[in-house]
Amino acid sequence: MSAKRKKSPVFDLILIGGLLLLALVCYLLFAGGKSEGNVAVVCVNGVETDRYPLVQNGRYPLNGGSNILIIENGYAWLEDADCPDKLCVRQGKVHLDGQVITCLPNKLTVTICADNSEVELIS
Amino acid sequence: MKTKKIAVLALAIALAMILSFVESQIPAFVAIPGVKIGLANIAVVFVLYKLGWKEAVLISLVRVVMVSMLFGTLVSLFYSVAGAVLSLTGMVLLKKTGLFSTVAVSVTGGVLHNVGQILMACLLLETNVIVYYLPFLILSGVIAGVVIGVVAAIMVNRVQVEY
Numbered sequence: 001m002s003a004k005r006k007k008s009p010v011f012d013l014i015l016i017g018g019l020l021l022l023a024l025v026c027y028l029l030f031a032g033g034k035s036e037g038n039v040a041v042v043c044v045n046g047v048e049t050d051r052y053p054l055v056q057n058g059r060y061p062l063n064g065g066s067n068i069l070i071i072e073n074g075y076a077w078l079e080d081a082d083c084p085d086k087l088c089v090r091q092g093k094v095h096l097d098g099q100v101i102t103c104l105p106n107k108l109t110v111t112i113c114a115d116n117s118e119v120e121l122i123s
Numbered sequence: 124m125k126t127k128k129i130a131v132l133a134l135a136i137a138l139a140m141i142l143s144f145v146e147s148q149i150p151a152f153v154a155i156p157g158v159k160i161g162l163a164n165i166a167v168v169f170v171l172y173k174l175g176w177k178e179a180v181l182i183s184l185v186r187v188v189m190v191s192m193l194f195g196t197l198v199s200l201f202y203s204v205a206g207a208v209l210s211l212t213g214m215v216l217l218k219k220t221g222l223f224s225t226v227a228v229s230v231t232g233g234v235l236h237n238v239g240q241i242l243m244a245c246l247l248l249e250t251n252v253i254v255y256y257l258p259f260l261i262l263s264g265v266i267a268g269v270v271i272g273v274v275a276a277i278m279v280n281r282v283q284v285e286y
Contacts, residue, residue: 007224011222011223012224012227015223015231016265016269019234019261019264019265020261022261023259023261030255030258043250045249046249047249087154087156091154091155092154099255100252100256102156102256103156104156104202104248107248109252
């Protein structure tokens, strides 16, 4: 049943090494975090619902209260969520341009952007 | 289909479902959506090597549907199907080349499972910001895939079944 061609650990190493390299490239491309952001953009279902400047401290219920966003001293984080896994809460504090907090169960993302004017969401 | 094969497939599905349940009880240890250990992939890789790709597709899809009905939601079914389809496609193709070990096949499965889930999340949330997580998902897929692959390889070698 199994193919009778030569297996070699070399192919395995190339494959796994390639994947790790891909991860590194993606990290460099997408990671963000190169400069300070100044606004937290909230999207629900891919549609922007709110944006909050990071200079202004506050506590904002998002998406009808499903997630609670806190902004304090230039940092944004989700304090609470009604989903079971609370992964969004554990993603911690963000403040750099391009950083994202995602809550998949509530289909909600908080993206830090570097401009308060008309900006596109940074991928 | 021989009776013995039916029995082995049923056993593999049961194993996959139990492993899925066990995994659902383990709290997430990294705060990144989509990161999974993929314990159930042990059963899928095992069947892929012992019985063949059609059987692996069968038990994988049955597992995904049944696990989503038992422990998940309709939304989690979408994520699981996307992950399972992509992961299986990759593993089957890679195994067909005959060049890679069980571990490498499992690593590919792990990575593609995570990638499939994130692609589905991008579709459902209509956003591309989630690709932000891609590097972490690839890395965790590689690590989990190595562990799962080693376990599956041991199983493939030790369990001797004749068909």
